[in-house]
Amino acid sequence: MLQKNQFLSAIPALTIAMAMTSVAYGSTIAKTASAAPPAAATASVMSVAAATPSVTSSGIPTVVQNSCMACHGLQGVAADGGMFPNLAGQWKPYILRQLDHYKTHTRADPQSSIMWGMVAPLTSAQIQQVAAYFSSQKPASGHVYDPKLVAEGKKLYFGGLPKAHMPACMACHGATLAGLPPFFPMLAGQKRTYVINQLTYFKSGQRVATHKGIMQYVASRLNQKQITALAAYIRSR
């Protein structure tokens, strides 16, 4: 991890993010920790129980079976080789934020309009329901497609690019790539095409991140080869 001072001077926006996150950065969260929703998430799900929308006979939200499943998989693990992201085990606050950003068209990268249409008909109770469902699914397992690229990506992930003032990804997304709620998404096992697309959209400014500037800043330091290597490493975990 980079020195805190070096890090903060590189990205002022992070000061806010760090101040709002009371959890210590050094602590590593096991990837599987996200399989069990935190108590707070469970409580908030219970509080909307009265308005809870329908589930299938196997307990899966009907909207997941009728809609989300086609692209994200029934358990939130998308098909390999495609452009659709995994959602399984992702932190609930992050999923909720993205769904809100699709609903309000705040997330307006070149593929986002697919999701604008998916979220538009959902009630807020259904949004809570699908976010709770996907965040409680078992995260995708890693796969190594190209060991050399994976090694390059790993170096960048943990070391950053000090000369280009790019902080290590690890500082925010964690040593196990599990992320840190509420702000930092889990990356472990995410699909390569999706990761390449998102880093490219951050770099071009087409995807505006929640904490303005953080990911645009990071991605602006990366070339296409480094983006591909990082995507290979992320997929391998």
Ligand code: HEC
């Ligand atoms: C027709 C395919 C399709 C369907 C159906 C679909 N999605 Fe998506 N979803 C996508 C694509 C493509 C993206 C990436 C869009 C982008 O780049 O902004 C995405 C992105 C997302 C993201 C953001 C993931 C991240 O890591 O930031 C969430 C959350 C999500 N979808 C939830 C859902 C939910 C919930 C449903 C069901 C109500 C659903 N999706 C249905 C194609 C689909």
Ligand code: HEC
């Ligand atoms: C200073 C903190 C910080 C650092 C360092 C950082 N990220 Fe992020 N990253 C974030 C935040 C915050 C988000 C969520 C943005 C949002 O909510 O729109 C994010 C989102 C992402 C996403 C999109 C995830 C998704 O599911 O759509 C990817 C991919 C990503 N980061 C990769 C990286 C990589 C690779 C590095 C290192 C080169 C890195 N990040 C470094 C804070 C950081």
